Structure formats: C-alpha cells, structure tokens
C-alpha cells in the first residue's frame with residue numbers, strides 16, 4: 121500500500137506537484153496517468169525518498185521508504201531503464217544489486233529467466249536495445265521479491281510481444297497480492313493494463329478511481345448494453361440519471377448507448393433487478409476522451425509554457 125498525503129514539490133518558481141493525496145492499494149494494477157510534465161516522475165521519486173517533498177508526506181506499507189534498510193526487499197522500482205552502467209553484463213549488474221541488498225545470488229538467474237534474458241546474461245548492457253534494457257530493469261525490480269512495485273513508463277521501447285508480456289506480468293504480480301503502480305502519459309497503454317487509475321495534471325489530482333468510473337466522466341463517454349429486457353432496463357437506467365439511446369442491433373436483443381452511468385453501475389443495477397445483459401462494454405474511445413477532456417487545461421498550459429503553437 122502506498123499512501124500519498126498532501127504532497128507538494130516546488131522547484132524555484134515551478135510547482136511540480138501540488139497538494140497531492142491518493143492511495144495505491146495492493147492486489148491491483150494502478151495506472152498513474154498524466155500528460156508530459158504533469159509531475160509523475162517527481163511523485164515517484166518522492167515515494168522512493170529520492171526527492172525531498174516541500175510539503176506533505178508519503179508512506180509505503182506504513183513507513184517512509186527511506187527508513188527501510190535493504191530497500192529492494194520492500195519496493196522494486198524502475199524509473200529509467202537506460203540509467204545503467206553499459207560496461208557491465210546483465211548478470212553482473214543484477215549481482216551487484218543483489219549484494220547491496222543482501223539478496224541471495226541465485227535470484228539473479230531466476231529473474232533473468234523470468235524476463236526472458238537468460239541468453240543475454242553474459243552480454244554487456246551497452247549493446248542492449250531499449251526493450252532489452254526495460255526487461256533488465258524489470259528483472260531488477262523483481263530481485264528482492266518485494267510487495268510493492270513502481271514502474272515509470274515501462275512500455276517504452278517494447279515491441280507488441282514485449283507489451284503483452286509486461287501486461288501479463290503486472291497482472292500476475294497484482295494477483296499475488298502486490299501493489300503495482302505504473303506510470304504512463306498514454307491512456308491507450310493503460311486501458312488494457314490497469315484496474316485503477318490515478319490521473320494528475322499540472323501536479324494536481326484529477327481522479328483516483330476505477331477505469332469504468334473514469335470513463336464515465338467524459339461528457340461523451342458511453343457504455344454499450346445489449347439486452348432482451350430493453351424496456352425495463354431503459355426505465356431503470358433513466359431513473360438513475362442515465363441517458364439511454366437505442367442503437368441499430370444485429371444479433372440477439374436490443375442495443376443501447378448509455379451515457380452518464382459507469383459500466384459498473386449499469387451492471388449493478390441490472391443485477392439488482394434481475395435483468396439479463398447479453399453484452400456490456402465501455403466504448404474504447406470513452407477512456408481516451410475522458411482523459412483528453414479532463415487534462416486539456418494542463419496540456420494547454422504545457423504547450424504555452426514551452427512556446428509550442430496551439
């Protein structure tokens with residue numbers, strides 16, 4: 121569990137993070153989203169005690185991370201995959217990390233196998249592709265078998281097969297009861313990866329909730345429902361404040377586009393009233409639209425600040 125409590129970080133006149141509070145729970149993959157410059161890396165560095173907050177506090181499993189000796193056993197973190205000594209071999213790099221954290225040397229071979237780098241173990245890191253460096257960085261996070269894992273933009277540089285592998289790994293780590301916190305500036309990367317989202321813009325919290333609830337915030341967000349109980353469902357959802365419009369349906373039942381309610385809420389209501397749903401989906405564009413709408417101010421701010429044309 122990571123608890124961020126009214127965290128603020130200023131660099132001179134720039135406020136990188138402002139009064140930020142959220143909780144990252146174990147057993148789930150939580151996506152940490154925000155446009156470039158939103159303050160994600162600064163927040164991750166404060167969680168790890170690498171940056172001193174100007175205000176507020178952050179604890180990992182109840183204590184500031186800095187107070188933990190042998191840190192890799194508590195938190196595995198990958199901030200910058202290219203920040204490694206290129207002259208070392210993959211195995212030597214991991215062995216040095218293991219030694220510094222009193223982790224048995226045997227773990228090195230285990231984690232190399234886990235990330236698919238066994239064949240490259242004796243090669244120098246300098247010759248690695250970005251994707252291989254990401255895998256090596258991920259191997260480092262797993263070394264101490266930690267309950268909490270942090271990743272800053274881990275999908276960068278991975279090919280589609282690598283992305284699929286990382287997603288599977290995150291799911292497994294979460295299913296094992298670990299806390300998994302993954303940053304990205306792209307909603308598309310998170311929609312098949314995360315259960316929960318923490319979204320920030322300009323250093324401030326925009327949302328901390330499930331993907332379904334976040335998707336429902338966009339004004340054009342919609343949930344598609346297929347049912348053979350169209351009349352009853354329309355009445356029910358309308359009474360709950362949803363806007364229900366029929367769509368042209370092929371296949372069984374009728375198809376509706378619902379706005380103003382999350383897919384979770386639609387499912388709960390249908391269940392409570394014993395109405396069978398044949399299909400329930402959040403339109404893929406809803407997440408992206410909600411993200412664009414809710415972070416629009418921070419993106420504009422960034423573009424103006426850096427002098428880019430609007």
Ligand SMILES: Nc1ncnc2c1ncn2[C@@H]1O[C@H](COP(=O)(O)OP(=O)(O)OP(=O)(O)O)[C@@H](O)[C@H]1O
Pocket residue numbers: 131134135136154155156157158159160161162163305
């Ligand atoms: N060491 C520093 N000194 C001065 N300003 C900094 C420093 N580190 C970050 N900033 C500023 O703080 C803000 C947040 O930066 P940060 O790197 O945390 O954002 P981010 O969300 O991780 O963005 P990106 O996805 O581009 O890495 C930016 O305006 C950045 O210029």
